Amino acid sequence: MVQARWKSVSYGAWLFLLSSGAALCLSVIDYLFAAGINHTGGVVLVIVSTAALLLAALLAIAFALAPWLRGLLNVGIFLGLLGTGFAAYLLEAPWLLVLMVVALAAWVSQLVRGTHREVRFVGHHAQPGAMS
Amino acid sequence: MTNRLRFALVVAMSLPAATGLAQDQDWYTFNGDLKAQKYSTATQITPQNVQHLKAAWTTHTGDVSDGSEGKPVSDWSATPLFVNDTVYVGTPFYRIFAIEPDTGKVKWTYDTKAVLKAVTQPDLKTRGVAYWQAADVEAGQACQKIVYMGTMDAKLHAVDADTGKLCPGFAQGGILDLNQWNTTNNKWPLSILQPPTVYKDTLFIGWAGKDWAESFAPPGRVFAVDARTGALKWTFDALPPAYAANTGTANVWASMSVDPETGILYLPVSSPSPNYYGGDRKEQLPLATSITALDADTGKVVWSRQLVHHDIWDYDTNSAPVLVDIDKDGKTIPALVQSSKQGFLYVLDRRTGEPIYPIEETPVPQSVVAGDQAAPTQPYVAVPPPVVDAEWPGISKLADIASLGYCSRKFHELRYDGKFTPPSLEGSLTYPATVGGTEWGGGAVDPTTQTYVVNSSSTVQLYQLIKRDEYNDITRNGTPDGYYPQTGGPYGFHIETFLNPLGMPCWNPPYGTLSSYDLKTGKLLWKEPFGEVQKWGFYMPHSWGSVTIGAPLITQSGLIFIGASMDSRVRAIDLKTGKVLWQSIVDAPAVAMPATYSYKGKQYVVFVAGGNAILTPKVSDEIVAFALPAAS
Numbered sequence: 036m037v038q039a040r041w042k043s044v045s046y047g048a049w050l051f052l053l054s055s056g057a058a059l060c061l062s063v064i065d066y067l068f069a070a071g072i073n074h075t076g077g078v079v080l081v082i083v084s085t086a087a088l089l090l091a092a093l094l095a096i097a098f099a100l101a102p103w104l105r106g107l108l109n110v111g112i113f114l115g116l117l118g119t120g121f122a123a124y125l126l127e128a129p130w131l132l133v134l135m136v137v138a139l140a141a142w143v144s145q146l147v148r149g150t151h152r153e154v155r156f157v158g159h160h161a162q163p164g165a166m167s
Numbered sequence: 168m169t170n171r172l173r174f175a176l177v178v179a180m181s182l183p184a185a186t187g188l189a190q191d192q193d194w195y196t197f198n199g200d201l202k203a204q205k206y207s208t209a210t211q212i213t214p215q216n217v218q219h220l221k222a223a224w225t226t227h228t229g230d231v232s233d234g235s236e237g238k239p240v241s242d243w244s245a246t247p248l249f250v251n252d253t254v255y256v257g258t259p260f261y262r263i264f265a266i267e268p269d270t271g272k273v274k275w276t277y278d279t280k281a282v283l284k285a286v287t288q289p290d291l292k293t294r295g296v297a298y299w300q301a302a303d304v305e306a307g308q309a310c311q312k313i314v315y316m317g318t319m320d321a322k323l324h325a326v327d328a329d330t331g332k333l334c335p336g337f338a339q340g341g342i343l344d345l346n347q348w349n350t351t352n353n354k355w356p357l358s359i360l361q362p363p364t365v366y367k368d369t370l371f372i373g374w375a376g377k378d379w380a381e382s383f384a385p386p387g388r389v390f391a392v393d394a395r396t397g398a399l400k401w402t403f404d405a406l407p408p409a410y411a412a413n414t415g416t417a418n419v420w421a422s423m424s425v426d427p428e429t430g431i432l433y434l435p436v437s438s439p440s441p442n443y444y445g446g447d448r449k450e451q452l453p454l455a456t457s458i459t460a461l462d463a464d465t466g467k468v469v470w471s472r473q474l475v476h477h478d479i480w481d482y483d484t485n486s487a488p489v490l491v492d493i494d495k496d497g498k499t500i501p502a503l504v505q506s507s508k509q510g511f512l513y514v515l516d517r518r519t520g521e522p523i524y525p526i527e528e529t530p531v532p533q534s535v536v537a538g539d540q541a542a543p544t545q546p547y548v549a550v551p552p553p554v555v556d557a558e559w560p561g562i563s564k565l566a567d568i569a570s571l572g573y574c575s576r577k578f579h580e581l582r583y584d585g586k587f588t589p590p591s592l593e594g595s596l597t598y599p600a601t602v603g604g605t606e607w608g609g610g611a612v613d614p615t616t617q618t619y620v621v622n623s624s625s626t627v628q629l630y631q632l633i634k635r636d637e638y639n640d641i642t643r644n645g646t647p648d649g650y651y652p653q654t655g656g657p658y659g660f661h662i663e664t665f666l667n668p669l670g671m672p673c674w675n676p677p678y679g680t681l682s683s684y685d686l687k688t689g690k691l692l693w694k695e696p697f698g699e700v701q702k703w704g705f706y707m708p709h710s711w712g713s714v715t716i717g718a719p720l721i722t723q724s725g726l727i728f729i730g731a732s733m734d735s736r737v738r739a740i741d742l743k744t745g746k747v748l749w750q751s752i753v754d755a756p757a758v759a760m761p762a763t764y765s766y767k768g769k770q771y772v773v774f775v776a777g778g779n780a781i782l783t784p785k786v787s788d789e790i791v792a793f794a795l796p797a798a799s
Contacts, residue, residue, distance in 0.1 A: 070752040071701075071704075071734070071735055071752040072704040075703055075704025076703035076704060077702075077704030077705045078704055080703075122705070125705035125706055125707075126704055126705060126706070127706050
């Protein structure tokens with residue numbers, strides 16, 4: 036069950052993890068080099084928020100969290116994605132914005148797909164052997 | 168050929184000789200030319216190809232201070248000059264850079280070794296250099312072409328334009344000390360932050376002082392000196408000698424313009440001291456806060472028009488009048504256009520000072536401060552429409568909600584009776600404020616279409632007079648930000664921009680606009696929010712615009728080039744529509760006026776990106792020249 040669940044979250048979550056990591060790298064590069072916004076507080080904020088998203092992604096993937104904690108994490112991730120995306124929009128950092136959109140899509144897809152697989156697992160448990 | 172046409176042709180042909188310069192695509196004065204038109208006949212860069220514009224070269228001077236290393240912050244508003252096949256720029260450390268126009272390589276530098284302290288102004292500030300050359304240049308002789316650089320400590324350095332060596336025949340070993348003539352109320356040196364205006368063989372020198380510090384300050388004297396020797400030719404005083412000791416300033420700190428056809432020099436004269444209380448200077452001071460026309464040869468007043476009576480708002484006339492001929496009602500009128508902090512555009516016949524579009528004396532709010540008496544009326548202009556609205560923009564709901572009603576509560580504590588509400592003890596809301604309206608750059612004009620373009624700001628500030636005893640109590644342990652003593656008078660002064668505790672403007676946007684006018688009719692052609700507010704890196708909506716400092720230039724191809732906004736972008740704008748066609752990011756707000764020139768068949772647009780603390784703390788030492796790639 037645990038192994039199956041890991042697989043069920045993996046597709047979207049890995050993409051979410053990847054895009055959050057890329058966003059963190061990009062925001063660090065922007066802080067150092069991006070004309071107009073380098074060395075600004077706004078980019079520092081985005082570095083912090085993308086780092087938080089990355090951490091949240093790792094938490095979600097690596098640990099089987101209690102439902103209430105997972106719910107809380109999902110709300111946090113959702114707000115973090117929206118906030119970081121809005122910050123990227125105001126910073127006029129289009130690639131950062133694109134990564135946030137990808138991360139959001141990945142996370143939503145993971146949520147939706149994850150729920151469906153859980154339902155499917157119930158059926159599988161009723162028919163032992165279907166996991167092989 | 169009529170006599171009039173013949174005369175015009177002769178004048179046009181003799182113009183380069185009069186100035187000693189080939190005018191076409193040089194940029195040989197602070198404002199591009201003597202008429203302050205900020206206009207170039209260059210046509211290589213057009214609305215169709217401007218999107219291909221790239222940085223051709225970038226140079227860093229090293230002369231920049233963010234205020235962290237014991238030096239005041241730098242404030243670099245120098246227009247680069249292009250003349251003598253060289254780009255000349257003065258830096259806020261009072262050094263001159265001579266730069267190759269096509270590569271950006273430094274040919275030579277000259278260091279005035281000026282004191283880098285806030286002797287008068289709070290920042291290390293300059294608006295650059297001036298250039299003169301002899302009508303008949305003698306080959307092999309030094310100092311036939313001279314670059315002049317002023318310093319905050321009142322020295323004007325004259326340097327050979329080819330070698331960067333001091334010209335020993337000028338004043339004392341190449342350095343003129345303006346302070347030798349600073350004899351009345353000499354509380355501070357006469358800072359030469361604005362480069363002199365050069366006409367024929369004469370330099371016209373104004374100066375800047377220490378704002379809002381003294382009630383009785385040096386009187387605003389303009390000096391005309393010989394361009395070769397520095398010898399004093401004449402002086403002009405805007406204040407009547409009998410009153411000079413009881414007030415001060417009414418100086419010319421901005422650039423001037425000259426009509427080469429008539430030899431008339433046009434001065435933007437600032438307000439008298441103290442800036443915000445007039446109880447000690449109730450006499451008529453008709454040349455203060457005025458446009459004043461002088462005979463350039465003698466310094467005698469030809470005419471003068473006061474723009475603000477009994478100025479208690481620091482509404483200095485702050486930019487060179489733009490000289491342009493206007494076709495109106497079947498006649499060609501030699502005109503000038505004067506932009507202003509108060510937002511009016513005054514269009515006058517430059518021969519007489521009479522208005523081409525009406526100026527009406529309008530009753531204004533009166534002062535209730537003991538000892539002062541505001542003027543009963545002020546000159547109002549309806550056409551062309553002012554660059555800012557007649558009424559203040561109103562409370563910003565966003566700023567008000569974000570500050571839990573701070574903006575509304577504060578507004579109700581203030582006095583506001585419309586434009587020209589006098590400073591008061593309870594605090595007055597002032598709109599537009601001392602930063603404008605329009606700042607020292609003024610506007611640009613296309614003389615062929617008589618289209619005038621000007622950037623402006625919509626700023627709200629709070630002015631409060633404070634009784635001397637109370638002021639002394641407040642400043643006993645140091646002077647907090649925004650407090651100014653106006654020493655010698657009965658009131659100190661507090662000024663602040665109307666922001667909520669989060670730093671958001673309490674008034675509605677746009678905070679800055681760019682406007683275009685048809686001078687033939689006085690009608691507004693278009694008005695667009697200009698620039699973007701940037702805070703912590705975040706760009707606010709374009710519709711908000713940005714407070715602006717600097718000015719546009721216009722090219723014959725129908726483009727406007729301008730920096731000026733707080734978002735560190737430089738832009739090319741369609742003269743016909745006001746739409747942004749191209750933009751690029753530079754290191755700091757390009758608050759200096761840009762210049763354009765053509766060299767070896769290529770047109771360049773050059774920006775100095777120095778920054779100004781009024782807009783944002785971001786400063787730089789960057790000069791960038793843009794040009795089209797070879798294939799474009």
